[in-house]
Amino acid sequence: NAGVTQTPKFRVLKTGQSMTLLCAQDMNHEYMYWYRQDPGMGLRLIHYSVGEGTTAKGEVPDGYNVSRLKKQNFLLGLESAAPSQTSVYFCASSYNPRTGGVNQPQHFGDGTRLSIL
């Protein structure tokens, strides 16, 4: 029962470096999401995707890019990392809430802890 798998689990970057976080889900979910979690702020949506080949901006998209080339994968990229991007990043997936019901739960990965020095 893999569910949602995020790689890597930890990473330390220097300011200005780039990296890609990978999210993979095996539940055939249409929707996928990237969040960041910061102390006292809950989860904030960075980008999301409603299907293969489509992406959309969330609440805090600046400094990030995403791609959904395959239905099961959702990649989050940092082109030029900044200390303000130090955070824990969570990927989630769900069935289409518009067709499967508004209360479709999101399934989360275990997170990637990213530190930018």
Added chain:
Amino acid sequence: GDSVTQMEGPVTLSEEAFLTINCTYTATGYPSLFWYVQYPGEGLQLLLKATKADDKGSNKGFEATYRKETTSFHLEKGSVQVSDSAVYFCALSDSNYQLIWGAGTKLIIKP
């Protein structure tokens, strides 16, 4: 815009104590409401949900009732265990089907 407000933590209780974690919301329309739980080192997982007024969600001894008149969805458990120590998030589903999250409440249960 829509928002969710949770009581600040940490909340520290002794084992077998009664738990209440307050959650209130502001929203247009009639959102669905959720409680998610995050155990240490893990991602979030759905604990319970309610989709309309007066619905009661329940799971693992936890309960929450959708109160439209007070715009609240407080989480309760009659007798907590050490294993309930975690961070609890209240959330609502907005008109665009996005989840709006509260800041989270850390719960610490002492034996």
